[in-house]
Amino acid sequence: MIAGPLSGRGIVVTRPREHALALAERIRAAGADPILFPTIEILPPENAAAVSSLVARLDGFQLAVFVSPTAAMRGHAMVVASRNWPKGL
Template sequence: MLPPENAAAVPSLVARLDGFQLAIFVSPTAAMRGHAMVVASRNWPKGLRVAAVGIGTASALEERGFHAVIAPSGEADSEALAELPELQDLQGRSVVIFRGQGGREWLRTTLAARGARVEYAECYRRARPDADAGGLLARWQSGGIEAVSITSAEGLANFFEMLGPTGRGYLR
């Protein structure tokens, strides 16, 4: 994880947090980095409700002192969060979404259709590690790797690129 390319935009948004009614965090990383960006320059605004896309993100927020985090109890995605009663009537409300740079527009589009004014606080960016896959491929070929867990489409694309054609052959 790296700082966002437009890191200069975040401080001005953080200074305006009192004007928002809801802050949504889309990942544990967004919770960690977004919270750190806010508390580096100010206190969290009283009355600014907090929401998370899933229980992992909700736990990361609770570890940072948030209570009554709005989060779905089942699926952990934007669609499940948007189904909750607290996110139905947003007419005239301001919502800030803490996230990594880029990503899906679905949540913003959905909340805006419900009458919300939505802004992003992009607090990090994902980047493919600059690593030599040679050691990984050698361990994999010798049977030292039995499973790989990847949690995002972007992570999978990065993994495929790192492996190259030879490594991708090991996925069979």
């Protein structure tokens, strides 16, 4: 184990697996032992047709709200895969 400000400590990382590895490396660099214990799993939408319908109707909206950085990245990817992002949104 690397000596550092967190030497000898175990730190539980509850972030989703796809986000945990970078944080675990930073924890390890500070001398601690990261314990990966994801408490949620990020999955694709269950109803792809509903998402496609929403994307097709984006011109009728004034605001788009995403609940997390992952939602924003995935939502943006879904939009640009099928159309241009509406001006003014």
